[in-house]
Amino acid sequence: MTDKIQITFRDPAGQENTVSVEPRGTVMEAAVMNNVGGIIAECGGGCSCATCHVYVDPEWFAALPEPDPTESELVEFLEDARPCSRLSCQIQLVPELDGLTVQTPDQQN
Amino acid sequence: MSAERRHVIVVGAGHGGTAVTALLRQHGYAGRITLLSAESDQPYHRPPLSKPSTVATAATPELLREAEFYEIQNIDLRLGTTVQGFDAKTSSVTLDSGDVLAYDALVLATGARAITLPLPGADSAQVRTLRNLGDARWLNSRLCPGAHLVIVGAGYIGLEVAALARSRGAEVTIVEGSSRALGRSAGSDMAQWLTEYHRSRGTTIILDAVVEGFVEGQNGELAAVRINGEELACDLAVIGVGARARTELAVEAGLLCEGGVVVDDHGRTSARSVYAIGDMTMRPLAPFSGLFRLESIPSATEQARQVVADFLNLPAPAPEIPWFWSDQFDLKLQIAGLPALGQKAVVRGDLGAARFAVYHLDDADHVVAVEAMNSPGDFIAGKRFIADATVVHPDLLGDALIPLKTLMNRAIA
Numbered sequence: 001m002t003d004k005i006q007i008t009f010r011d012p013a014g015q016e017n018t019v020s021v022e023p024r025g026t027v028m029e030a031a032v033m034n035n036v037g038g039i040i041a042e043c044g045g046g047c048s049c050a051t052c053h054v055y056v057d058p059e060w061f062a063a064l065p066e067p068d069p070t071e072s073e074l075v076e077f078l079e080d081a082r083p084c085s086r087l088s089c090q091i092q093l094v095p096e097l098d099g100l101t102v103q104t105p106d107q108q109n
Numbered sequence: 110m111s112a113e114r115r116h117v118i119v120v121g122a123g124h125g126g127t128a129v130t131a132l133l134r135q136h137g138y139a140g141r142i143t144l145l146s147a148e149s150d151q152p153y154h155r156p157p158l159s160k161p162s163t164v165a166t167a168a169t170p171e172l173l174r175e176a177e178f179y180e181i182q183n184i185d186l187r188l189g190t191t192v193q194g195f196d197a198k199t200s201s202v203t204l205d206s207g208d209v210l211a212y213d214a215l216v217l218a219t220g221a222r223a224i225t226l227p228l229p230g231a232d233s234a235q236v237r238t239l240r241n242l243g244d245a246r247w248l249n250s251r252l253c254p255g256a257h258l259v260i261v262g263a264g265y266i267g268l269e270v271a272a273l274a275r276s277r278g279a280e281v282t283i284v285e286g287s288s289r290a291l292g293r294s295a296g297s298d299m300a301q302w303l304t305e306y307h308r309s310r311g312t313t314i315i316l317d318a319v320v321e322g323f324v325e326g327q328n329g330e331l332a333a334v335r336i337n338g339e340e341l342a343c344d345l346a347v348i349g350v351g352a353r354a355r356t357e358l359a360v361e362a363g364l365l366c367e368g369g370v371v372v373d374d375h376g377r378t379s380a381r382s383v384y385a386i387g388d389m390t391m392r393p394l395a396p397f398s399g400l401f402r403l404e405s406i407p408s409a410t411e412q413a414r415q416v417v418a419d420f421l422n423l424p425a426p427a428p429e430i431p432w433f434w435s436d437q438f439d440l441k442l443q444i445a446g447l448p449a450l451g452q453k454a455v456v457r458g459d460l461g462a463a464r465f466a467v468y469h470l471d472d473a474d475h476v477v478a479v480e481a482m483n484s485p486g487d488f489i490a491g492k493r494f495i496a497d498a499t500v501v502h503p504d505l506l507g508d509a510l511i512p513l514k515t516l517m518n519r520a521i522a
Contacts, residue, residue, distance in 0.1 A: 011229045033175055042124075042407050044154045044171065048443055049407070049451055050435040050489060070441070070485055077489035078515065107427065109492070 005098035009036045009054075012106045021093065027102065028052040028089035038104030043058045045089040050074040051109075052088040053081075054102040064091060115140035115213040117420070118202055120192050120358070122146035123155065125387035125409030126218030127173045130184045132417040142184045150242050151176050151191040156243035159269040160436050161276040170242050179494075195362050197380035214382050214420050217359060217370060221352035221388035221404060226261065226427045230323030235331035236346040239266055251345055254278030259334045259343040261320055263290035264433050266349035268303060271312045272437040275433070281311070282343070284318040284336055286350075293351065294433070296448040298456060298467045299480045303437070306463070310438060352404060354389040367391055375425065376404060376416035384419070386412035395428040396498070397450065405433050430495050432488075439463075443488035445509040446478030455507045458484055466491065474500045486513055493517065 007030050008018045019034040031039040040051035040065070047070050057065065061084045067075070068090070075085045088102065116219060117133060119126045120382075130144050146152060152408055153170035179186040184253035191205040195215060202210045203447050223238030225231065233460050250269070256279040263285035264356045271281045291300040301472025304314055326332035333340040344381070353462045354369035365371045376384040376392075387409035391400040407429065426476035430444040440463065448454075452471025458465030466487035469478040475498050489515045494501065505511055 033178060035131050035135055042410055042412065043434060044156070046434070046436065048436075048441065049432070050485075064265075067357070073484075073486040074489055077486050077493070079493060109429070109496075 003095070005093065005095060005100075005107075007093070008099075008101040009016060009038070010039045010101060010103040011038055014102065016101075023095045023097070024043045025093055026089050027054070027091040027093060027100070028087075030093060031088060038108070039088060040108045041089060044047045047071055047074065048089060050087060053078060053105055053108060054086055055082055055105065056086050056091075056099040057103070058084055060097070060100050061086075063096070068092060079109065080107070088095075093102070115209065116143065117141065117146065117170055117214045117216065118143045118210055119216040119218055120145050120195075120202070120214040121218035121220060122148070122152040122173075122186065122188075122388075123218060123220050123382070123387065124173065124406045125413050126219075127152045127217050128218065128250070128410045128413035129218065129386070129416055130179075131174070131182065132413055133421070134182045134184070135424060136417060136421050138417075138421060140213070141272075142180070143180075144184055144186045145192060146186065146188050146189045147191045148216075148241060151188070152186075153242060156434075158242065158265055159239055159273060161267065161273040170245075174310070192358060194358060195381050195383075197362055197364070210400040212382070214384065215520070216376075217378070217383065217389065218387050218409070218418055219306055219358065219389055222355050223348070224351050224353055226320070226348055226350065228320060228322045230331075231323060231348070233323050233325060233331045233346075235344065236296045236323055236348065238348045239270060240352070248273075251366060252277040252279045255389065256280065256345060257282070257343045258467075259284060259341065259346045259347055261334075262286075262312060262349035263304070263316075263347065264349055264351065266308060267347070268437055269305055270347050270349065272310070275310055275417075275436070282315065282341060283307070284315045284320055285499060286318060286320070288317050289315075290314070290442075290513070293450070295444070296454050296467055296469060296478075296480060297453065298454050299442075299448075302460060302482070303440075303442075307437075308439070327388060339456060350367065352388065354391075354402060356389060359389075367400070369400075369419060371400065374415060374428070375419040376412045377419065384416045394431060399448070399449075401431075403431055405431065405501040407432050430492050432492065434439040441483050441485070443481045443485065444478065445481075445488060445492040446476070447478060448478040453503065455503045457487065457507055458482075458509050468494075468501075470501070470506075471504060474502065476501060 004020045021030045043049040150175045193203045195202040223240040244286040244446045321335040336417045356366045359370045370385040388404045394401045452472045455468045464483045466481040476494035481488035
């Protein structure tokens, strides 16, 4: 049994929700399983919908593997994209991401 | 009355129904939630059933939520539970077991049923529709090199199943009654391109085909399908000719139905405290006029948000642009808006490289839909064009040398 890691989701109002999860699956799945608001994930992780968009806190952003071209292209055209935008279904949870903090956007579109 | 005493009953544990239960808890609703599912499997993702990425689907479906989710969230999920009917006057649901449950709000989310064909031999065990996990298990266990699968209908189910079957080495023939693929959903440019693509991957596609029936062999097994007066040998057949709203419960309870349960933009039906969402509904779709029956997860989950907001007296969510997706072979197709509402089509990108988009414009050059093939940027940009009712000159849109960002900025300015 692996040690659990903590992922913090911050909503647009600044309210934080920290969840404890096994270091497997994705950030999106951690949100869905723990019923965290602000992440819709309609396509179930297929990198089709961009409704699991998050802003990764800057100190963590550089630590993540590079996005693949599909993710980059989806994110590039999102209305509320920022330099630290990622799709949470593409961020694999590993032990090194213990403490990761992401913020959900005002709206998933 | 204390809010904690209220009881929400959701009938149907697909994407929409399950989303309602999760959203109620997300928004702090502390009353009772009962989620009724006629299926015996834990609620699962339906799109993978027709896609090859999940060969394991047959045995282990991709669950919408892990099994513990419902317990942790205090959602009373009852599998294998069929509803006999409901009475909007007494606000009660009667289960097949005879149990009667009282509700404060009832959410109907029973989806759609695949249309079957009343043809000779169509009741063969080797002729099926694809709608649920049982169907997918059946199909997955029979797709192998050498098997010949006939698919009736060149819609999304037909094309996705064809790609799945080809990836498993089966021979595939699609027979389509009309003169083109995707007649109900895609524009003709995209349909034509996809038809050619599937042919290049070894699928035979017969258009304008009249399917007359299925022929059994000596041992009662499926032997052939009769098309245009000729017999085509096959081992399996999948019927993919669309779906109809499952409105029986609503009709019996006297709700207004017109090819689907009629709802407003809060998911409310004609009966007090009864909501309906998803494939079973005829719904308004701002900014378009009229009612639409969409078969898509985004539509169902949008309506789930509408219902939860209405029930909990929260601000109504902003209207969303309808969208759809389909994965076939290495193709990622994303569609926003309704291509059928367009008056002209503009192709942008490289058809030969399987990376392009077809934009659909109305007669005033507003973008009303985009079909993006392996081009996620066009999908997101197109969605924004539609939402903003952007006017784009077709010549500029069709010139892939002009970056999308330039078009967006120009349109805004």
